[in-house]
Amino acid sequence: MSKGFLWFAQNNDKTDYVELSVKLAKSIKKRNKENKVCVVTDENSKFESEHVDVIKVLDQDDSADHDIKWANEYKAFELTPFTHTIKLEADMLWPISTDWWWNYLWQHDLVFSVNCFDYRNNVIKDTPYRKLFKRNHLPNIYNGLMYFRRSKKAQQFYNTARDIVKNWNDVKTRMLINCHDRYPSTDVVFALAYRIMDPNMQGLIDYEWFKFIHHKPAIHGLTRMKDHNEYLYPNKAGDAVYVGETRVSRVWHYHDKELHARII
Amino acid sequence: MMSRGVLLFCFDTEHTRYHRILEKCVHLIRRNIKLEITVITNYATFKKIKPLGFINYKFIEPELGNTKLGKEWNNVDRHLAYELSPYDTTLVMDIDYFCFTDNLLQFMDTEYDFLVPDQAHDLTDRDTFDHRKWSMIPMVWATVFIFKKSEKSRKIFEMIKYVKKYYRYFNAMYRIYSSNLRNDYVFAIALQQINGFAGYDKFPFALSTLPPDCEVVEMTDDGIAWKHNDQINFIEQQDVHVLNKEVADV
Numbered sequence: 003m004s005k006g007f008l009w010f011a012q013n014n015d016k017t018d019y020v021e022l023s024v025k026l027a028k029s030i031k032k033r034n035k036e037n038k039v040c041v042v043t044d045e046n047s048k049f050e051s052e053h054v055d056v057i058k059v060l061d062q063d064d065s066a067d068h069d070i071k072w073a074n075e076y077k078a079f080e081l082t083p084f085t086h087t088i089k090l091e092a093d094m095l096w097p098i099s100t101d102w103w104w105n106y107l108w109q110h111d112l113v114f115s116v117n118c119f120d121y122r123n124n125v126i127k128d129t130p131y132r133k134l135f136k137r138n139h140l141p142n143i144y145n146g147l148m149y150f151r152r153s154k155k156a157q158q159f160y161n162t163a164r165d166i167v168k169n170w171n172d173v174k175t176r177m178l179i180n181c182h183d184r185y186p187s188t189d190v191v192f193a194l195a196y197r198i199m200d201p202n203m204q205g206l207i208d209y210e211w212f213k214f215i216h217h218k219p220a221i222h223g224l225t226r227m228k229d230h231n232e233y234l235y236p237n238k239a240g241d242a243v244y245v246g247e248t249r250v251s252r253v254w255h256y257h258d259k260e261l262h263a264r265i266i
Numbered sequence: 267m268m269s270r271g272v273l274l275f276c277f278d279t280e281h282t283r284y285h286r287i288l289e290k291c292v293h294l295i296r297r298n299i300k301l302e303i304t305v306i307t308n309y310a311t312f313k314k315i316k317p318l319g320f321i322n323y324k325f326i327e328p329e330l331g332n333t334k335l336g337k338e339w340n341n342v343d344r345h346l347a348y349e350l351s352p353y354d355t356t357l358v359m360d361i362d363y364f365c366f367t368d369n370l371l372q373f374m375d376t377e378y379d380f381l382v383p384d385q386a387h388d389l390t391d392r393d394t395f396d397h398r399k400w401s402m403i404p405m406v407w408a409t410v411f412i413f414k415k416s417e418k419s420r421k422i423f424e425m426i427k428y429v430k431k432y433y434r435y436f437n438a439m440y441r442i443y444s445s446n447l448r449n450d451y452v453f454a455i456a457l458q459q460i461n462g463f464a465g466y467d468k469f470p471f472a473l474s475t476l477p478p479d480c481e482v483v484e485m486t487d488d489g490i491a492w493k494h495n496d497q498i499n500f501i502e503q504q505d506v507h508v509l510n511k512e513v514a515d516v
């Protein structure tokens with residue numbers, strides 16, 4: 003009954019996701035007893051690190067000619083070496099111990115982070131980034147923090163996600179309203195896959211603690227700022243990261259890759 | 267049996283007869299909260315208070331020097347609540363918070379050591395209590411709070427005293443717009459600092475508040491009526507924080 007964390011790291015012209023991955027892996031290992039890490043990468047981004055236990059290289063890169071590397075994420079189920087997997091994104095930081103989460107998560111087949119936190123730990127349900135979700139009645143879930151166990155239900159979910167990705171052009175024009183994403187955005191794909199499986203969303207589990215802090219300006223209510231980082235001034239003191247007046251005490255999706263270079 | 271009670275602070279000033287507000291507040295506490303009451307006051311104010319039945323009075327001389335809108339504002343003794351309270355669990359209230367319900371009673375028997383509200387609801391529906399732009403820290407409303415005599419509470423009050431002592435520094439650090447000492451910020455800073463900058467326990471409701479430009483025209487045992495922009499409105503069966511001090515004369 004192995005447990006671990008998995009995410010994808012495929013570098014593109016702008017971002018070195020491998021470097022972000024190593025830092026995320028370090029932060030997980032520093033504070034968690036259950037700390038096995040698997041990173042899925044491609045031939046071009048192949049790497050080795052003492053902080054990453056398993057590195058899987060994609061046989062076939064479905065996003066090879068994509069600017070944004072989303073199209074492989076449906077493979078998480080087949081690639082994970084773990085029975086119980088928490089799937090993340092590379093541009094995150096893990097400043098806390100979450101070992102206790104497993105006791106809740108492994109009772110289910112699929113758990114998503116529903117909604118997210120702002121830096122002051124308020125749950126944010128409605129954001130301008132999620133108009134497409136609202137328009138299409140999709141659950142407000144984030145693939146940046148989700149759990150799945152090796153189970154038929156999870157397999158069915160990932161198979162549905164695979165079908166959506168493989169038929170993205172048809173899906174975005176014929177199934178979704180007002181979707182103009184050129185590439186299959188993982189959040190949209192997973193939300194649609196879940197909606198297809200559970201149309202009334204009766205089985206959607208929403209743990210109040212299973213969410214991350216999403217470091218986007220509108221999540222923090224700072225859309226009037228030219229640069230919300232100039233206002234919140236994220237900084238590191240010792241081991242702790244501070245955003246505004248608050249210490250980051252939850253999983254942090256910093257999103258802005260420049261921050262990683264500056265403070266993490 | 268753990269003792270429970272209400273602690274009130276009341277000091278008349280040159281401009282406001284706070285003892286008149288106290289009398290209304292005590293009446294409603296007796297009617298709805300039904301807990302023992304202790305009033306912290308000075309002798310000058312005490313002499314003016316009409317007989318209110320059984321009340322514990324404790325005399326202190328208020329710390330002077332703080333002002334609000336240029337007028338004397340004796341509000342800086344709240345940090346002494348821990349020492350001054352004779353109760354194991356204490357409900358501390360501003361005297362301009364009127365309890366038209368017994369809602370606060372349910373928070374006297376929780377496992378929390380210290381509870382304070384961080385949201386206010388503008389009863390005139392103008393959303394005038396969004397304080398985000400006035401500081402870098404989310405403000406709490408020290409208008410109402412509940413604490414237990416515990417180690418955690420004691421440390422919180424120690425921190426409150428520390429913040430009060432160095433308030434000019436904290437005021438600048440958190441970029442608080444107003445420079446006078448305001449308990450709401452002192453408490454917010456202390457709670458945030460002592461809890462490791464990562465949140466603290468709060469009441470699960472917003473304080474229903476009447477802004478200062480609302481003139482209270484009538485108060486009954488069940489509710490309050492006010493005038494704003496030549497319109498009269500009223501609310502019943504709802505605790506209300508009244509910011510217009512003319513309520514003393516209603």
